[in-house]
Amino acid sequence: xxxxxxxxxxxxxxxxxxxxxxxxxxxxxxxxxxxxxxxxxxxxxxxxxxxxxxxxxxxxxxxxxxxxxxxxxxxxxxxxxxxxxxxxxxxxxxxxxxxxxxxxxxxxxxxxxxxxxxxxxxxxxxxxxxxxxxxxxxxxxxxxxxxxxxxxxxxxxxxxxxxxxxxxxxxxxxxxxxxxxxxxxxxxxxxxxxxxxxxxxxxxxxxxxxxxxxxxxxxxxxxxxxxxxxxxxxxxxxxxxxxxxxxxxxxxxxxxxxxxxxxxxxxxxxxxxxxxxxxxxxxxxxxxxxxxxxxxxxxxxxxxxxxxxxxxxxxxxxxxxxxxxxxx
Numbered sequence: 333x334x335x336x337x338x339x340x341x342x343x344x345x346x347x348x349x350x351x352x353x354x355x356x357x358x359x360x361x362x363x364x365x366x367x368x369x370x371x372x373x374x375x376x377x378x379x380x381x382x383x384x385x386x387x388x389x390x391x392x393x394x395x396x397x398x399x400x401x402x403x404x405x406x407x408x409x410x411x412x413x414x415x416x417x418x419x420x421x422x423x424x425x426x427x428x429x430x431x432x433x434x435x436x437x438x439x440x441x442x443x444x445x446x447x448x449x450x451x452x453x454x455x456x457x458x459x460x461x462x463x464x465x466x467x468x469x470x471x472x473x474x475x476x477x478x479x480x481x482x483x484x485x486x487x488x489x490x491x492x493x494x495x496x497x498x499x500x501x502x503x504x505x506x507x508x509x510x511x512x513x514x515x516x517x518x519x520x521x522x523x524x525x526x527x528x529x530x531x532x533x534x535x536x537x538x539x540x541x542x543x544x545x546x547x548x549x550x551x552x553x554x555x556x557x558x559x560x561x562x563x564x565x566x567x568x569x570x571x572x573x574x575x576x577x578x579x580x581x582x583x584x585x586x587x588x589x590x591x592x593x594x595x596x597x598x599x600x601x602x603x604x605x606x607x608x609x610x611x612x613x614x615x616x617x618x619x620x621x622x623x624x625x626x627x628x629x630x631x632x633x634x635x636x637x638x639x640x641x642x643x644x645x646x647x648x649x650x651x652x653x654x655x656x657x658x659x660x
Contacts (some may be wrong), residue, residue: 347550360464361485362494363540365501366532367457367473370484371429372397373471373497373537374453377488382425384453389414389627390431392616394455412626413578415440422451432617434591434636435459439583444468461586464489475544477640478551481507481528482535483544500562501538506531518609534553556641557586563639563648570652574659577634589636592655597632599658606654612636637639 364370371394375381382405386394388407398405409417414433422428428448432441435458445465456462457473464470464487472485481503488494509524537541567590568579576593603610614631619630637651 334620341530344499347546348465348552349549350552351549352550361472361487362496363545363650364484364497364539365482366421367395367471367476367484368393368532369535369537370471370486371453372400372453372474372512373473373486374488375401375403376537376564377445377494378427378469380425382423384429386429387416388430388621388625389459389614389617389630390455391614393598394429394431394457395479396413407620408525410626412576413440416444419447422448427451427453429453429455431455431457432459432462434589435462435585435587436579436583436591438585439580440467458588459585460588461553463585466490474548478556479513480533480544481510483540485550495536497539499538500634501535501541501544502554503541503543507543520637524618536590558644560586560639563643566645566648567637567639567652569594571655574655587639590639591634592637594633595629595633597659599655600635603635603637603651603654606650608638608651608654 359654362373363373364373375384375397381401383404383406385406385408386398387410389410392463395405406420408420411417414437416430420428421594428444428451430441430444430452432438432454437459441454441575442460442465445468449467450469452465452468454462454465454468457476460472462470462577467489469489470487472487474480474483474485482501485506506524506528509521509528512521512524561584564584564587565581569577569582572579573591574592574594576595577591579591600610600612611635612631613636617627617631623632631656637655639648
């Protein structure tokens with residue numbers, strides 16, 4: 333009969349059920365198939381969007397929904413605190429998209445929400461634990477914080493009820509890279525992971541897959557947040573004096589990384605030599621940013637040091653020591 337599940341039979345993959353998905357999801361957001369599709373969902377349901385103001389320093393995937401929907405964009409610049417250089421005056425049908433950089437700009441998001449209200453869209457792709465602000469829209473990308481094949485969440489502020497996309501996504505077979513990671517390690521799973529990334533680039537807006545929904549329930553998000561905060565504080569205590577980026581610990585939610593702004597771009601090579609994997613964030617910014625711009629400097633010099641829940645105190649000691657040795 334419909335609505336009933338089988339009792340007995342063979343075993344599938346067994347996962348725990350923590351049920352502590354971050355507070356913004358239950359009843360407030362719509363679970364879709366990726367962060368970029370969450371932004372697309374928001375734009376579609378806002379209605380007559382005539383222009384979106386976006387930061388020059390941000391992930392290029394944030395621009396895809398506007399291109400897909402043929403919504404004009406206007407780039408804005410940021411300052412050394414990762415805040416708007418100049419606040420734009422928004423006309424009718426215009427919105428401000430602000431990137432909550434690395435989960436360390438909570439206080440500034442509060443200010444923007446108080447100024448722009450329903451005209452604000454917060455890109456929380458790197459700030460999973462940042463709560464939605466009253467009236468403002470927000471998007472999330474849980475897969476950037478844990479082992480998931482896909483998934484995103486769109487929060488529409490005060491608007492509701494929120495309809496779900498009619499079609500549900502399917503994560504298989506590309507999600508096999510998660511199992512390959514367990515069997516062969518990250519290097520052995522890299523090709524399969526890239527196939528999954530290609531799938532996400534080409535998949536239209538859909539509901540979150542059943543597989544991703546179940547995997548999310550098997551993640552202890554509160555434990556992960558506490559570990560991230562502990563690791564973040566450790567690195568800040570050790571490296572804060574060397575960091576060109578001013579970090580306010582009271583403005584950190586559950587951080588994506590420890591953003592370390594160095595004057596020496598060759599530091600990334602020293603870290604890689606120590607098998608500390610640090611990506612160069614958003615190199616596409618270099619194609620658009622002026623030669624002497626702050627955005628270009630950030631794209632070259634700001635390194636996302638890992639603080640995720642897989643890392644313990646010994647790992648953080650290795651990271652801190654590698655940076656200290658480089659500077660000594």
